[in-house]
Amino acid sequence: MSNFFNKSDLTRQDADKIVSETLNSCDDGELYLEESKSESILLDDNKIKSSNYSSDLGFGFRAISNEVVAYSYSNEISKDSLKNSSENLKSTLKSIKGTYNHEIPKSNKKFYEDINPIEQKTLDSKLEVLNKVNDFLRKKDGSVKQVTASFAGEQKSIEIIRSGGEALTDVRPLIRFNVSVMLEKNGRKETGVYGIGGRQSYDDYLKNDNWKNVCEEAFRIASVNLESKPAPAGEMKVVLGPGWPAILIHEAIGHGLEGDFNRKKTSAFHDLIGEKVASEGVTIVDDGTIDNRRGSLTIDDEGTPTERTVLIENGILKNFMQDRHNARLMNTRSTGSGRRENYRHIVLPRMRNTMMLSGNQTQDEMIKSVDKGIFAVSFGGGQVDITSGKFVFNCTEAYEINNGKIGSPIKGATLIGDGPSILKEVSMVGNDMMLDPGIGTCGKAGQGVPVGVAQPSILIDKMTVGGTKL
């Protein structure tokens, strides 16, 4: 746990006093203190290309009255600096007064341990794993032309001080291990990427030589792509595999259910609470409470304990994801979804682990039911236009389906769909829900935060596949 009050002339009493005095006449707000330590070690092109360590320390001071948010941050934690920020907030909100809401829910549950993953594994042993990955893949097959492997680890300590002196703290570990391999055969080059991670120590993920499985998976994806043919173009049936393809749910539905877009009525979903937005059998939750998952949080970045929020239940839209600000303006409560990338950024309602729950059909049944379509197993990134509802994502491993059978692999194609209607096109929900391997980062308004996704296999009756073959 970081002590933010032994770094300069700023004492906790000073901070409490400045915070209370600044926020007294506001509706909400807090002082957010953060110290993070992070490392990244990269092996590329047969060499340790970089080893970087960084430490970051700073505060963000927020005051909210009515609909106006004033924010000021600095990486100098001192009495002067905090006072400057306070003046800055007061000048923005000078004519807008509010009544401070002291209420904030409490919980004793923790979803990860207070560890510093960077210190738990020596640099030497990290370098050793990266070199083993490189040797393993290059010896595996002559077609391997490039190997990139990396470790990224972080420990972030935060403290939230609210008006009246209430303080909330959290220590968040996060790691990621990633392997990318490029193969070349008959003049064709293709890459395969795979990674794992979450809020535990490196060795929790690497035990039993698990790095080999990561290598095998990256190699397998690249090999499949070496054989790929041009993807078809046009509307057709799409079977999505379980796990990571749930970024479709994240893009198509998740962003549109974040409180801010709905308060502003710029989301295609803003007037659909209680309405049927998905086929029967489709249930989607956003859960911050799964142990050690990348998207889990003990408390969010406003201090609210996270929860499992039901977004869509059996096809019916139930809830939006809320931070305190949007919840107050929409007359509801925070769902513990207030997040920020770091102290430099304002809080926004964000996803945590977004999951579609299992149904009772099998992947085989789905494939067999398709005359002409594609089977998408893995994706790169996705993106959504909240307002029009259109979303895309890019396949990194996909196959054509002909007459109920999986055929040749197809080249990376973009799939495009319409968020509010896509879940009505879901005609089968599999019994094989799987969590993603712990690699997702969601971007919104220039802020990246770690997230998770999960889903079973699903069959979508109609989606546009953006290939080149007419």
Added chain:
Amino acid sequence: MVKDQEFLKSKASYCIDLAKKMGATDASVTVGHSISETVNFRNKSLEASDRSDGLALSIETYLGKKRSSISSSNLLDKNIKTLIEKCFETTKITPEDEFNSLPDKNLLAKQISSLNLYDKTRFENDKKIKYLKDLEESASSDNQIINTESSFTENKSNFILANSDGFCDGYKTSSFVASCVTVAKDENSMERDYEFSSKRHLSDIKQATDLGNKAAKQTIKKLSPKKIGSEKISIIFDKRISKGMLSAFASAISASAIARGTSFLKDKIDEQVFSNSINVIDKPDIIKGMGSQNFDSEGVNSNTLQLIEDGILKNYLVDTYNGKKLNLKSNGRSGGTTNLYFEKGNISYQDLMKKNSRSLYITETIGHGSNIVTGDYSVGATGFLVEDGEFKYPVNEITIAGNFKDMFKNIILANDLEFEYSVNSPTMMIEGMTVAGK
């Protein structure tokens, strides 16, 4: 006030001296300070204000051919000392890499000329508020506009780059950015579009009313879109999209992608990669240019580079490390391109629009569909169907796909190049791409 050169220089020299004292054979350091103030408006009222004040430090230490780096935002001498110790300890156990080194001394920038990248004008928040009020007033004048969000950001930065070969220089830059996002609604659809203006100097920022009007007009035009069928069709890329082709091209010719063998343009120097009417230039010394620089992120002097001459690839973007790997001298592009642009073509915008009886005009793409290894390109798109040079109706929920290798050879550029951003392109037409729709 943004910290002055003297303060940053003293921190930089402290770091270099300390690293040398600990036994580092070489070291380089960047110290920067940036102050940024943003005001956000929504539906004609103040929504948020945001002030940021950030110091940043990054240090690389070398022990012969071993190298590692650290970065931090905490510039207290005590913290810097701890970090440099940690950095140097890491350096000692990091394996050697024969290509690690500071840039060649004779390539370092000798004298820096003023490119007029800093405007000291202070645009107080009250003035930002006035600007945004005017902007949103004009943006919301049509009743189909149901939401407006706009912001004005003022940024002032200063930095010093120093290394143990005696390089120590830096300069102030400023930027002013006004932007507006509007949402329009009719009985069939809800659509969003935007407009922004980003400049080094306040006086060059677009008029608030022009910006608001343009955003609103563009948004309303998108209402009630249709989906079209899958077909091969000529595609016209609006300027805001055509410049993205240059960004994809730039990542494919970075020395790092070339050295790693992960680019579809590897080993293509002196070969035809674009149609022979195409010239691509990267010019670092444009006065007030958004991408202008006196030297790159390693201190290496950067000159104007002709990347494509009559369609032929002439240069990669080379930094010190990857240059040594490829046996090339750095051309001052560590950190990428500066002001990158296509030279204008010789056909007017109107003639380009009329070139085919039917074409698709793209105003926005979504998704990360550029594969630099294979050249494959596939993105979601919105735009308009054009018939006989006229916009017929808006189109959405389609994808466009092709391969850069073919697309680059089929580019036709209009003569409407303007220098608005750090990457600039005229309106572009590419024939023979695939649209996937219904």
